[in-house]
Amino acid sequence: MGSASTTIRTSRLGLSMLIALTAVQAAGEVTTERGSSIIIFPKVVFDSQGLLTGQPIDTIIQITNTSNSLVFAHCYYMNAAPVDPTRPISEANPPRWQEINFDILLTKQQPTHWVVGSGRPQNPSDPICAGDPKNNTVTNRDCVNAGFDPGRVPLTPDPFVGELRCIEVDSSGAPINGNHLKGEATLVTPEQSAPFATADASKYNAIGLLGLNSDLNSNNSDFTLCIGGGVSAECPGGAEYSPCPETVILNHFAEGAANPVIDAHGNGPSSVTTELTIVPCTQDLENLERPRFTVQFLLTNEFEELFSASTTVDCWGNFRLSDIAFNIFNEAVIGTRFVQTQMKAPPDQSGFLAVAEEFHSQPGIERRAALNLHGDGKRIRADIIRIPEGR
Amino acid sequence: MKTWCLPIAIIAAIAVSGVGIPARSSATVASDQPGAILVFPKIVVDTTQPPKTPRGRIDSLIRISNTSDEPITLKCFYVNANGHCRGAPSVICDPYNPEAVNLCATDDFCIPGWQETDFVVNITARQPVAWLASQGASLCDQSLDPDVPCFPLGDSRSGIGGQTNRDTRVPPVPENPFVGHLKCIAVDRNEVPKEHNALKGELEIIRSNEDDLDVQAYNAIGIRALAGRNDGDNTLVIGGVGQCVEGSRANAVCGHRNDCPGGTCRLPEYEGCPNILILDHFFEGANDPVSGDRINTVLTLVPCTEDYERQVPVEAPIQFLVFNEFEQRFSTSRIINCFHEFRLFDIDGARPGDVRSIFSAAVNGTLTGQTRMRGVTGDDPRLGYTWLGVAEEFRDGAGSAAFNIHYHGARPQSDFIHLP
Numbered sequence: 001m002g003s004a005s006t007t008i009r010t011s012r013l014g015l016s017m018l019i020a021l022t023a024v025q026a027a028g029e030v031t032t033e034r035g036s037s038i039i040i041f042p043k044v045v046f047d048s049q050g051l052l053t054g055q056p057i058d059t060i061i062q063i064t065n066t067s068n069s070l071v072f073a074h075c076y077y078m079n080a081a082p083v084d085p086t087r088p089i090s091e092a093n094p095p096r097w098q099e100i101n102f103d104i105l106l107t108k109q110q111p112t113h114w115v116v117g118s119g120r121p122q123n124p125s126d127p128i129c130a131g132d133p134k135n136n137t138v139t140n141r142d143c144v145n146a147g148f149d150p151g152r153v154p155l156t157p158d159p160f161v162g163e164l165r166c167i168e169v170d171s172s173g174a175p176i177n178g179n180h181l182k183g184e185a186t187l188v189t190p191e192q193s194a195p196f197a198t199a200d201a202s203k204y205n206a207i208g209l210l211g212l213n214s215d216l217n218s219n220n221s222d223f224t225l226c227i228g229g230g231v232s233a234e235c236p237g238g239a240e241y242s243p244c245p246e247t248v249i250l251n252h253f254a255e256g257a258a259n260p261v262i263d264a265h266g267n268g269p270s271s272v273t274t275e276l277t278i279v280p281c282t283q284d285l286e287n288l289e290r291p292r293f294t295v296q297f298l299l300t301n302e303f304e305e306l307f308s309a310s311t312t313v314d315c316w317g318n319f320r321l322s323d324i325a326f327n328i329f330n331e332a333v334i335g336t337r338f339v340q341t342q343m344k345a346p347p348d349q350s351g352f353l354a355v356a357e358e359f360h361s362q363p364g365i366e367r368r369a370a371l372n373l374h375g376d377g378k379r380i381r382a383d384i385i386r387i388p389e390g391r
Numbered sequence: 392m393k394t395w396c397l398p399i400a401i402i403a404a405i406a407v408s409g410v411g412i413p414a415r416s417s418a419t420v421a422s423d424q425p426g427a428i429l430v431f432p433k434i435v436v437d438t439t440q441p442p443k444t445p446r447g448r449i450d451s452l453i454r455i456s457n458t459s460d461e462p463i464t465l466k467c468f469y470v471n472a473n474g475h476c477r478g479a480p481s482v483i484c485d486p487y488n489p490e491a492v493n494l495c496a497t498d499d500f501c502i503p504g505w506q507e508t509d510f511v512v513n514i515t516a517r518q519p520v521a522w523l524a525s526q527g528a529s530l531c532d533q534s535l536d537p538d539v540p541c542f543p544l545g546d547s548r549s550g551i552g553g554q555t556n557r558d559t560r561v562p563p564v565p566e567n568p569f570v571g572h573l574k575c576i577a578v579d580r581n582e583v584p585k586e587h588n589a590l591k592g593e594l595e596i597i598r599s600n601e602d603d604l605d606v607q608a609y610n611a612i613g614i615r616a617l618a619g620r621n622d623g624d625n626t627l628v629i630g631g632v633g634q635c636v637e638g639s640r641a642n643a644v645c646g647h648r649n650d651c652p653g654g655t656c657r658l659p660e661y662e663g664c665p666n667i668l669i670l671d672h673f674f675e676g677a678n679d680p681v682s683g684d685r686i687n688t689v690l691t692l693v694p695c696t697e698d699y700e701r702q703v704p705v706e707a708p709i710q711f712l713v714f715n716e717f718e719q720r721f722s723t724s725r726i727i728n729c730f731h732e733f734r735l736f737d738i739d740g741a742r743p744g745d746v747r748s749i750f751s752a753a754v755n756g757t758l759t760g761q762t763r764m765r766g767v768t769g770d771d772p773r774l775g776y777t778w779l780g781v782a783e784e785f786r787d788g789a790g791s792a793a794f795n796i797h798y799h800g801a802r803p804q805s806d807f808i809h810l811p
Contacts, residue, residue, distance in 0.1 A: 141676065300518065
């Protein structure tokens, strides 16, 4: 009997190992299209007056529980707006680096959303969307908070620029490897004067960090989250989440290049510019230490010619490519309309994640389109997210 | 101690080596990593003046880059999914948009099409290239219009190591207006499929009129090749477990040729397409909470399996599960064929503005929802019947945005791309 139970235990253990090994083999880099345990929205903007962005803008956050179980998450806004939003960022007017956090709860398969500038109050009597089938008319379209409220989502300051990251936890608040969260962010500019005469929207998927070994939950549930890497003093059990990519790849127009469709339709002259938003993988929300890291750019033009540049990002970076390194991204310098840019951080600094927005313009009109970037390779060094204890 | 160490060691060794267990691709496709096959689920063109479709004057810009230091050849396939009138085959119609002007005669109707056109693109190391779907592209040496994207490395100029784009010529899409999709497969110079996970791509759909502009972009979906698996034939095996072909164990699961006496073990050559597609969306007719504009979502689905050899389109049902923010669930299903572009309300047969659709905000009561889509396994139990797709959000009187949809899981069955 003892032998038989040992064999069963052995088989279970062996199968668990098999599952664990399979899970490790299946674990890849960050993802923008699978349920994850940490989701990161690199670009979140609310600016009702257009003080920072030139036009009023707000962001709609959508998050969904892709599982049949209840899911809890801690979410953290990181405000990178300058102390005085009417003046540019400088040493005398630094970014705030202010963290605001809150909890959300999603029932099985529940989608939820909120508008960053409005938050989401808890009110079970929110009016629901409604229609009259007899007359085939919608009688209430203004049902913005209808549905189970995921929790009380706070309003952000106005203006707010920065990031949002949500970490899946259990009911006690301990981080877990559930891989149940997905999300999208929609940046919406309401109707204004030219060049945004009519409303416009761009949308990207949240970037997900997969919890590893989710069948066994190898996450040690402490408040130091190990993103990739091996065993170390900070990460005695090794990686808990998939590593950040070694290289982030962006295909883009050279700055100022013409959009061939606009010109072919006779509506030119046109031009395209790209805005890149970069956030670090490492983040210390306990001590509010600002990760400062270098981003190396390797550009290849259509002639297969190589160029390189670098910039420094302090916690959250958001810039037009034309603002980097003596206009190297400009079409006149790089020589072709289309460019591939590969970006890396030095191995001893924080890894990073990014999204891009393209701004296409023809006379009197400008329009935006967001893109998730590609990742290639895995960083060897662990990135660490340290969250405040007891949250 | 000895009694349990041995089985664990054996199982661990099996897991590491993969020997003796069904060979299965462990991951699925990805639009955020370079792959060996790129899928652009939606390409639209209408540059006619005045435009013949309600889409307006529109064109698609296709961008592809090689992320590696080696040159690469692509074998690309446009699939023309234009509808044509049954009684007048030269007349293009739109079978996907119930609001489209019916260009067919009163007693005629629109039949969806499936017609492939293929071409070859040579890309040098790390090179980004692009072309307009309406115009195609050739070497810049041969290009007549300097403002149209072209391939710059040809007879007059070469890249590092003498690499060029020679022998590349991308035809314009075969009809204007056009709706369809594009698949590009990494091959060698002899057009034999190659394991080269170095392709990334994006597509921009641009609508430009004198007083209006709209731009949306999505990432091409990459299918990664599995190391050491490609047998170089013209049947590409996408995901699934190994399966015996012919022999005494035909159709049985296998991990090695020895598992299939008298036959061969067909192993997956590429990572699998997803079991379930997940779309977060605004319900139809809801108002954007920021701009106040009414939102509609358009979903485009294409099959993972494609038979370019026999020109046979895949037809299969898709099950849709819809969840609102009250955790309430609705479901519906549709049989789709080859390529399908839906407004969400069209999935369950409603008309524009119909408040009876299960995708309507009026029925769901909430602003946003989650829809899970699953292709139903058909008559052939070996075939995966999986789908890929992309979504677009349209705001009345405002801009639109495209985005990639999410995936969940993989299937034990394979999908196949049969090359001519």
